[in-house]
Amino acid sequence: MFPADTLLLILSFAAYIAQAMTAALAAGRRTMDWVGVALLGAITALGGGSLRDVLLGHYPLSWVHDPYLLGLTSGAALLTIALARVVHHFRLMFLVLDAIGLVVFSILGCDVAIKLGEPIVIVVVAGMITGCAGGVLRDVLCNDVPLLFRSELYASVSVVTSAIYVGGQVSGVAHAIVTLVAFAAGLTFRLLAIRFKWEMPKFVYDRDAH
Amino acid sequence: MFPADTLLLILSFAAYIAQAMTAALAAGRRTMDWVGVALLGAITALGGGSLRDVLLGHYPLSWVHDPYLLGLTSGAALLTIALARVVHHFRLMFLVLDAIGLVVFSILGCDVAIKLGEPIVIVVVAGMITGCAGGVLRDVLCNDVPLLFRSELYASVSVVTSAIYVGGQVSGVAHAIVTLVAFAAGLTFRLLAIRFKWEMPKFVYDRDAH
Amino acid sequence: MFPADTLLLILSFAAYIAQAMTAALAAGRRTMDWVGVALLGAITALGGGSLRDVLLGHYPLSWVHDPYLLGLTSGAALLTIALARVVHHFRLMFLVLDAIGLVVFSILGCDVAIKLGEPIVIVVVAGMITGCAGGVLRDVLCNDVPLLFRSELYASVSVVTSAIYVGGQVSGVAHAIVTLVAFAAGLTFRLLAIRFKWEMPKFVYDRDAH
Numbered sequence: 001m002f003p004a005d006t007l008l009l010i011l012s013f014a015a016y017i018a019q020a021m022t023a024a025l026a027a028g029r030r031t032m033d034w035v036g037v038a039l040l041g042a043i044t045a046l047g048g049g050s051l052r053d054v055l056l057g058h059y060p061l062s063w064v065h066d067p068y069l070l071g072l073t074s075g076a077a078l079l080t081i082a083l084a085r086v087v088h089h090f091r092l093m094f095l096v097l098d099a100i101g102l103v104v105f106s107i108l109g110c111d112v113a114i115k116l117g118e119p120i121v122i123v124v125v126a127g128m129i130t131g132c133a134g135g136v137l138r139d140v141l142c143n144d145v146p147l148l149f150r151s152e153l154y155a156s157v158s159v160v161t162s163a164i165y166v167g168g169q170v171s172g173v174a175h176a177i178v179t180l181v182a183f184a185a186g187l188t189f190r191l192l193a194i195r196f197k198w199e200m201p202k203f204v205y206d207r208d209a210h
Numbered sequence: 211m212f213p214a215d216t217l218l219l220i221l222s223f224a225a226y227i228a229q230a231m232t233a234a235l236a237a238g239r240r241t242m243d244w245v246g247v248a249l250l251g252a253i254t255a256l257g258g259g260s261l262r263d264v265l266l267g268h269y270p271l272s273w274v275h276d277p278y279l280l281g282l283t284s285g286a287a288l289l290t291i292a293l294a295r296v297v298h299h300f301r302l303m304f305l306v307l308d309a310i311g312l313v314v315f316s317i318l319g320c321d322v323a324i325k326l327g328e329p330i331v332i333v334v335v336a337g338m339i340t341g342c343a344g345g346v347l348r349d350v351l352c353n354d355v356p357l358l359f360r361s362e363l364y365a366s367v368s369v370v371t372s373a374i375y376v377g378g379q380v381s382g383v384a385h386a387i388v389t390l391v392a393f394a395a396g397l398t399f400r401l402l403a404i405r406f407k408w409e410m411p412k413f414v415y416d417r418d419a420h
Numbered sequence: 421m422f423p424a425d426t427l428l429l430i431l432s433f434a435a436y437i438a439q440a441m442t443a444a445l446a447a448g449r450r451t452m453d454w455v456g457v458a459l460l461g462a463i464t465a466l467g468g469g470s471l472r473d474v475l476l477g478h479y480p481l482s483w484v485h486d487p488y489l490l491g492l493t494s495g496a497a498l499l500t501i502a503l504a505r506v507v508h509h510f511r512l513m514f515l516v517l518d519a520i521g522l523v524v525f526s527i528l529g530c531d532v533a534i535k536l537g538e539p540i541v542i543v544v545v546a547g548m549i550t551g552c553a554g555g556v557l558r559d560v561l562c563n564d565v566p567l568l569f570r571s572e573l574y575a576s577v578s579v580v581t582s583a584i585y586v587g588g589q590v591s592g593v594a595h596a597i598v599t600l601v602a603f604a605a606g607l608t609f610r611l612l613a614i615r616f617k618w619e620m621p622k623f624v625y626d627r628d629a630h
Contacts, residue, residue, distance in 0.1 A: 027359065028415025035366060036359025037413050050265065055470065057479035059267035067331040081413045088417045121487040136561075141346070143355045145563045149447065149456025156455060203457050203501045205448025207508045237569065238625025245576060246569025247623050260475065269477035277541040291623045298627045351556070353565045 004176035008104060011183075013072070015101030019045040020073040022098055023138045024080035025087065030142050034078065040141060041077020042070055048134035052109055052126050056116055095194060099157075103186035106131035106158045107179060110165050120166055127162030128155060153193040153200065161186030214386035218314060218393075223282070225311030229255040230283040232308055233348050234290035235297065240352050244288065250351060251287020252280055258344035262319055262336050266326055305404060309367075313396035316341035316368045317389060320375050330376055337372030338365060363403040363410065371396030424596035428524060428603075433492070435521030439465040440493040442518055443558050444500035445507065450562050454498065460561060461497025462490055468554035472529055472546050476536055515614060519577075523606035526551035526578045527599060530585050540586055547582030548575060573613040573620065581606030 023044035027037040046063050053061045063069040080087065087094075109130025113123040132148050132155050139146040148154055161182050168178030192198070233254035237247045256273050263271045273279040290297065297304075319340025323333040342358050342365050349356040358364055371392050378388030402408070443464035447457040466483050473481045483489040500507060507514075529550025533543040552568050552575050559566040568574055581602050588598030612618070 024413070025415050028413040030355055030360070031412050031414050032355075032359040033361065033410035033412050035410050036356075039359060039365065054264055054474055055481060056484065057267075057477075061265060064266065064328065064332050067329055067335075070331065070335065084413070084415055118484065119487055121490065122484050125487075125490065140350060140560060141356060141359065143353065143563065145450055145452075146456075146561060149452040149459060149561065150450070151453065155459065200453035200455050202451050202453050203444070203448045203504070204451050205445050205504055234623070235625055238623040240565055240570070241622050241624050242565075242569040243571065243620035243622050245620050246566075249569060249575065264474055267477075271475060274476065274538065274542050277539055277545075280541065280545065294623070294625055350560060351566060351569065353563065 004179040008107065008179060008183075011100055011104045012108060014097055015104045016045045016069065016073050017076040018094065018097030018101045019134055020076040021080045021087075022094060023134075024077040025084075026138055026142050027077070028081070028084065034081065037077050037081060038074035040138060041080075042073040043141065044134045044138040045073040045076075046070075046134070047137040048105055048130045048132060049109065049112075051133045051137075052112065052129045055129065056113065056118070056122075056126065058112060058116060096191070099187055099190040099194070102131045102154065102158055102190060103161050103183055105134075106161045106186065107165050107182055110162050110169075114166070114169065120170065123166050124159060124162040127165070128158045131158035131161075151199060153189070153198050156200070157186055157190040157193065160189055214389040218317065218389060221310055221314045221393075222318060224307055225314045226255045226279065226283050227286040228304065228307030228311045229344055230286040231290045231297075232304060233344075234287040235294075236348055236352050237287070238291070238294065244291065247287050247291060248284035250348060251290075252283040253351065254344045254348040255283040255286075256280075256344070257347040258315055258340045258342060259319065259322075261343045261347075262322065262339045265339065266323065266328070266332075266336065268322060268326060306401070309397055309400040309404070312341045312364065312368055312400060313371050313393055315344075316371045316396065317375050317392055320372050324376070324379065330380065333376050334369060334372040337375070338368045341368035341371075361409060363399070363408050366410070367396055367400040367403065370399055424599040428527065428599060431520055431524045431603075432528060434517055435524045436465045436489065436493050437496040438514065438517030438521045439554055440496040441500045441507075442514060443554075444497040446558055446562050447497070448501070448504065454501065457497050457501060458494035460558060461500075462493040463561065464554045464558040465493040465496075466490075466554070467557040468525060468550045468552060469529065469532075471553045471557075472532065472549045475549065476533065476538070476542075476546065478532060478536060516611070519607055519610040519614070522551045522574065522578055522610060523581050523603055525554075526581045526606065527585050527602055530582050530589075534586070534589065540590065543586050544579060544582040547585070548578045551578035551581075571619060573609070573618050576620070577606055577610040577613065580609055 020041035023041045024037050027040045032040065046069060050061050050063070053059065106127040110123050110127040112130075113126035118126065136146040136148055164185055165178060165182035168181065169175070230251035233251045234247050237250045242250065256279060260271050260273070263269065316337040320333050320337040323336035328336065345364075346356040346358050349358075374395055375388060375392035378391065379385070440461035443461045444457050447460045452460065466489060470481050470483070473479065526547040530543050530547040533546035538546065555574075556566040556568050559568075584605055585598060585602035588601065589595070
């Protein structure tokens with residue numbers, strides 16, 4: 001295994017845990033019970049990869065192949081309940097971990113599509129679905145309009161990361177280098193977007209067309 | 211066919227009908243039209259098994275293999291419209307039928323995963339998805355936060371039922387006995403939970419972390 | 421290729437574009453950003469066919485096979501932003517294009533299921549899912565109760581179109597004739613339903629049964 005792959009594997013654990021914990025906080029804002037917290041954590045953290053696999057017909061899904069992922073994600077969500085009183089002190093850490101999750105999941109999603117021999121556009125889309133769809137599921141289950149559609153450069157970061165990763169792979173650059181560059185560029189982009197509150201322009205349409 | 215299997219088959223019809231009828235009542239609370247009632251009934255009653263099959267790559271789905279299930283469930287939903295004036299007299303019967311549905315669907319969901327050779331954890335998860343996911347779809351389509359995440363021991367009943375069923379199968383106990391014990395234990399658990407208003411603790415998080 | 425098939429192909433482009441543009445207007449009503457507009461457009465226009473394919477196990481999905489569909493639909497959605505000031509002048513054109521989309525997608529959905537050798541009921545259901553499910557996804561992601569469940573003869577038009585198409589195919593009528601008759605009948609039905617505000621009866625249930 002290349003060092004970059006080992007790093008990705010370690011970072012993917014941080015990503016699963018970060019996504020499950022932020023989902024748990026969303027569950028707490030909706031006064032869900034402990035079962036709801038565990039379920040929402042697992043669905044959010046594993047949902048993006050699951051949707052990608054179902055859309056590409058790539059079986060078995062990751063958590064079916066590695067059921068410990070169910071324990072890891074629901075466990076992280078439940079742990080959040082115990083840490084709820086202090087968790088706001090770690091707001092910055094959460095944002096960084098969540099950004100790492102977005103970037104790492106995007107890269108891993110690209111990898112799956114590359115191995116399936118998909119065309120480049122589909123590889124990028126697979127990266128974006130893996131990085132972003134879990135949060136959409138979380139918001140739909142919390143009865144919100146998905147944050148992804150409304151604010152911040154979240155999907156854009158995923159697309160940029162995936163495009164760099166795929167572009168590098170296609171150009172024949174060494175895998176470890178491509179992975180690290182895509183990771184660093186995506187993470188930097190995301191953190192700058194948060195720091196400087198970069199946003200896409202909004203589309204406001206208030207004519208009653210229906 | 212073992213007597214327990216025949217019993218399960220009969221009870222599964224009661225389960226389909228009960229889930230479709232409770233979905234129809236939810237549709238009526240949202241003032242849906244007749245088509246919406248029929249669709250929501252079918253989606254709720256068949257959605258749990260469909261999600262399980264899609265996630266496990268188990269084709270064809272039950273209603274594709276047995277299209278009469280579409281008629282059974284949408285028909286039960288439409289019948290509810292005709293019975294709407296008297297249906298509240300049968301509130302207790304609905305609760306019992308819904309509890310039977312939860313338990314029976316959980317057992318049937320385990321069976322599918324066992325036949326696919328899935329590991330034990332995935333078998334229990336398959337039981338829970340089959341028993342519970344239809345109601346989540348119903349609540350999302352009614353624009354509610356899923357009841358499953360917020361109250362009552364619904365998912366827990368499904369997990370306990372599935373765990374007893376799988377545990378018995380693995381231990382080599384006769385299939386009919388395992389089925390009946392899992393069914394009786396799950397149903398009792400659910401009815402006691404309703405009767406004594408057992409609930410999981412809630413997680414309330416009101417710091418504005420985002 | 422039969423002339424009817426060529427016509428269907430051309431109309432299907434109009435359908436993709438119309439569904440993406442109406443989704444963009446829905447996104448604008450929710451003040452989504454440009455990424456959200458593009459995503460909602462693509463999900464709405466491609467979601468019905470994708471759900472059908474996932475439920476029937478029919479891989480690869482259309483947009484995985486023809487990735488240009490992603491550009492067509494998200495491009496049409498983004499174009500809507502530029503046209504927002506004048507788009508209400510074309511309200512009638514949108515309604516007609518949307519009706520064409522519903523009917524054409526229903527016919528194309530039937531075709532997929534017929535080629536898979538599905539029974540007649542499933543063919544009609546496949547037509548309905550292809551025609552209607554994209555709009556349900558759009559409404560769920562906009563945090564609305566799906567319009568499909570609440571008003572107008574939308575699902576009914578899809579079912580009637582599909583039934584005529586399948587009925588004609590089974591009866592051995594020439595394919596081009598069946599296609600044109602199903603298309604004309606479905607489109608007429610839909611436009612009359614809009615013009616005369618035909619609606620299914622509503623089911624109102626306000627007893628607090630839970």
